[in-house]
Amino acid sequence: MHIKTLLAGAPIALAAALALTGPALAQDVAITGGQVLTGTSVIENGTVVIRNGKVVSVGTGGAPAGLRVIDARGKIVTPGFVAVDSGLAGTEVGSVRGSNDLANSANTLTAAFDLSYGLDPWSFTLPVARLGGVTRAVVTPRHVGSRGGGGHSHDDSDFAGAGDGGYQTPGLFAGQAAVIKLGGADILVKSKVAMTAPFGEAGATVAGGARGAEFVLFKETLAEVRAYARNKAAYDRADMRALSLSRADLEALIPVAEGRMPLIVTVNRAADIQQVLRLAREEGIKIILDGAAEGWLVAGEIAAANVAVLLHPITNLPANFEMRAARMQNAAALNAAGVVIAIKGNEGSAHRARDIRYNAGNAVSHGLPFAAAIQAITVNPARIFGFDGQFGELKAGAAGDVVVWSGDPLEPLSQPSAVLIDGVEQPLQARNLLLRDRYRTGGEGAMPPAYGN
Structure with missing residues (x-):
């Protein structure tokens, strides 16, 4: 049976x-007649031409001879959306540990945790996300401060300061993020694009219970990393004092300490944001704020520091003392102050990554300009993670990631009639629809x- x-x-x-x-092979394609939202401008009756998986031109006029034509008359054409702070391809069921490769609890491997090795191109989450117009994602490790998606990686009782052998349990750092595309068998675009770390209440829990302890411990950790980087030969001879991190973690943190790799900092309280900005200045590190539920209170300071924000724009309830001032106008206020924002999906942007367009629409209804909302799910994520012009925008030289919509892409009733990734048209099918x-x-x-x- x-x-x-x-x-x-x-x-x-x-x-x-x-x-x-x-499909396995890219085609040379012209998408004609639609309203084209390039990510930075709008072209009426536009034509997008893709050759060898890349956009070669965006403008008006007919399709070049010999190309397959997708008729987009009466429709809207956009770049593929980019999901940030995502769990796509890293988890199937968050509560089933064997299917969740987003979190690591070994205290000897924290910052060096590289989730790219566990990504699954055949994950059931990918085609569902594609049906929401998502073609790329920044997949991030989960930690005690993460919300939804991969779930919390640990119970609070697991966070009790120094562990066996002097290593921090489980460490101030959750590991390194990766960029993926949602088509084909080789989905990894680039690994190690950013480091992740919780601050605020979650970071305090990691450090032993108080915010002040985490900041001191963080600064001491960076000092150890820099000392190791200067004296690797002495470290190899065991001619250095004992360090609190493993060699793998020390190596992984060198780019962070040198300001070459951004640190995604999960933080929500306005006062904590101010302290994190100060820490970044003092240590000369590059940070990206994740969450920033009270960011609107210090929007000017965030903008002045040239720090980007990954946010969930419909967070509006004081779920704890870190979010007393949460409001749905947060995205609009940050954008108005000049902060580069990227809008996240729901539940960790894994099973509900497609919701990023709904969240962008909600942000528009609370004051965010429509053009800024489109940028927050296309151009901005690419720019924040160092891929400006490579995807998330319809321009010559960018990846051929294009979505043709039946209507306004921020309207829930609008659906894609064509999704292309690197010029390859994707099937508009997913397991949930097959089961239906x-x-x-x-x-x-x-x-x-x-x-x-």
């Missing part, structure tokens, strides 16, 4: 796998054989 049940699910599993991989179609009709094969016995 068990074998029959497994075999009954084979067709849908195979169909789902095929839906994940999609299987059981909706109730015909032959709708139920496994075991249910008929």
